[in-house]
Amino acid sequence: MRVFGVVGWKNAGKTGLMERLVTEITGRGFTVSTVKHxxxxxxxxxxxKDSFRHRTAGASQVLLASRNRIALMHELRGAPEPPLVELLAQLAPVDLVLVEGYKRDAHPKVEAHRAVTGNPLIAPEDPTIRALASDTPLALDRPVFDLNDTVAIADFILAEVGL
Structure with a gap:
């Protein structure tokens, strides 16, 4: 499965970028799933709700199904959080999985950055960050895109994963 991530500090624009990327890439005919940490x-x-009552009664998993969607909730009940690779294995096959967060994992990523937050860049210390999406020009050793240039960022990601 092809995986590409979006990382950044709080209020860097990750979720908005993810939403725009899903719209853009699915609009090109690719299937996309997302993982959010x-x-x-x-x-x-x-x-x-009945499903809530099942969980609080002690169920390890609760599957809620209708003709429109299914949701599987898994209570960890003190067990460690599963690593990303285990979570990805539970997804149905798609062309691309976009991952928001999991900045310390080894998959390729784009870093979202907004200057107003005052946060330092993650990219200089992380070779898995292949590009930046920023609201301000940056001089780095990898591509820097305008945070709102969804088409160019999508083009980059699709090229990186071979789609």
Missing amino acids: AHHNFDVDHEG
Whole structure:
């Protein structure tokens, strides 16, 4: 499976870039799935719903299905967070998986950067970052794209993964 990531510090524009890339790349006829890493506790379920009640009763996995979608929730219950490679293995085959986060993993990435955040660049210390998408010009040893130039960033990613 072809995998390419989008990384950056908080408020760098990662999620917006991911959304635009999915729209652009699927618009070209490719199938895309996404993986998003969350650094905090999150819940896609709601208190009082049957699936929530199943989970809180102790179920390890709860599969919720309808004619429109399925959702599989897996409670870790103290087990360590699975590595990205294990999560990718659970996805159905697609042309490209875009990963938001997982900045320390070895897959190729583009770094989103906004100058206003004042955060340092990750790229100078990370050879897995193949390009930057920034709202300000940068002088680096790899391509730098305008953060809003989704077409050029998509072209770069697709070329990098051989699509």
